[in-house]
Amino acid sequence: MIKITNITKQFPTVTALENISFTINNQEFFGLLGPNGAGKTTLMNLLVGYFDPDKGEIEIAGERVTRDNLHTRKNIGLVPQSLALYEDISAEENLKVFGSFYHIDKKELAVRIKEKLESVQLYDRRKDKVKAFSGGMKRRLNMIASLLHDPPLILCDEPTVGIDPQSRNAIFDYLTMLNQQGKTIVYTTHYMEEAERLCNRIAIIDHGKIIAEGSLDKLLEQLHYDDTISIIKNPSTIANMHIIKSFGDLIDVNEHFELKPKQGFLLSEFYSMSEKHNIGYKFIETKRPSLESLFLHLTGRRLRD
Numbered sequence: 001m002i003k004i005t006n007i008t009k010q011f012p013t014v015t016a017l018e019n020i021s022f023t024i025n026n027q028e029f030f031g032l033l034g035p036n037g038a039g040k041t042t043l044m045n046l047l048v049g050y051f052d053p054d055k056g057e058i059e060i061a062g063e064r065v066t067r068d069n070l071h072t073r074k075n076i077g078l079v080p081q082s083l084a085l086y087e088d089i090s091a092e093e094n095l096k097v098f099g100s101f102y103h104i105d106k107k108e109l110a111v112r113i114k115e116k117l118e119s120v121q122l123y124d125r126r127k128d129k130v131k132a133f134s135g136g137m138k139r140r141l142n143m144i145a146s147l148l149h150d151p152p153l154i155l156c157d158e159p160t161v162g163i164d165p166q167s168r169n170a171i172f173d174y175l176t177m178l179n180q181q182g183k184t185i186v187y188t189t190h191y192m193e194e195a196e197r198l199c200n201r202i203a204i205i206d207h208g209k210i211i212a213e214g215s216l217d218k219l220l221e222q223l224h225y226d227d228t229i230s231i232i233k234n235p236s237t238i239a240n241m242h243i244i245k246s247f248g249d250l251i252d253v254n255e256h257f258e259l260k261p262k263q264g265f266l267l268s269e270f271y272s273m274s275e276k277h278n279i280g281y282k283f284i285e286t287k288r289p290s291l292e293s294l295f296l297h298l299t300g301r302r303l304r305d
């Protein structure tokens with residue numbers, strides 16, 4: 001388990017993290033969702049122990065993380081936000097170099113390299129120089145290069161920014177598989193669809209503070225969204241607006257009206273009313289609340305501009 005307690009990290013001109021506390025359970029796929037500059041990378045760096053916090057502490061499996069504690073670091077694979085690869089050598093040679101950092105037995109390393117290249121669909125390209133790779137291929141290689149020591153805790157810092165769908169899916173599938181094998185994953189992103197799709201539990205971070213945290217269902221419970229009925233604008237609907245309004249709030253959106261049903265709304269009553277008065281309705285849309293709408297609700301801003 002990861003226990004983060006009252007962490008504050010200050011840089012000369014900005015407080016990157018301000019008194020944050022939360023826990024991450026073993027084998028969770030934990031999402032850290034937040035906009036640019038929220039403090040995600042800073043938190044990742046603190047989890048690995050690249051630098052120490054100004055205040056507070058982090059414990060991983062009961063052991064305090066500090067810059068000097070190399071023991072906790074061995075159990076972590078940090079997939080960094082900025083690519084850390086050697087461009088002028090092949091994918092396979094890169095992995096050999098990274099593997100040598102971890103003092104893995106040569107034979108075992110060769111097995112792992114092959115297996116990992118295959119799992120992110122790069123085995124056929126193993127002899128190619130990294131500089132010939134697409135952005136998505138580099139991202140995939142960057143990921144497995146950080147995981148050759150088979151760590152139980154994997155930190156992924158925005159591994160899918162600006163990449164093609166095939167690479168993105170390969171990364172999703174690989175991480176999902178690792179999580180199913182029992183690895184704990186902490187995944188930062190500013191794509192709410194990714195957090196929704198991958199993570200069991202999510203913390204939303206903004207300006208260095210955790211502003212919401214919980215399972216996706218729990219987070220979205222805070223929002224109350226109703227079905228929306230789109231009502232065709234025609235002389236008959238316009239003449240009967242007062243009746244339609246008795247079913248809920250009616251919003252004029254140029255080409256149609258949008259009806260937000262009120263508490264106690266009965267679809268059967270709506271159907272008979274619309275038949276009686278010849279009210280055309282186009283469709284009934286259930287607007288599923290999303291993390292994007294939650295972020296907007298909590299901060300008044302969009303997650304991405």
Ligand SMILES: Nc1ncnc2c1ncn2[C@@H]1O[C@H](COP(=O)(O)OP(=O)(O)OP(=O)(O)O)[C@@H](O)[C@H]1O
Nearest residue numbers: 011012014016034035036037038039040041042043
């Ligand atoms: N080494 C540093 N020196 C000074 N300021 C820093 C340093 N690292 C981060 N910051 C600042 O701390 C804040 C948080 O940055 P951080 O990189 O953690 O955000 P982030 O959530 O990872 O953003 P992004 O989505 O853009 O990667 C930002 O204001 C950033 O400018």
Ligand SMILES: [Mg+2]
Nearest residue numbers: 040041042081
């Ligand atoms: Mg970052």
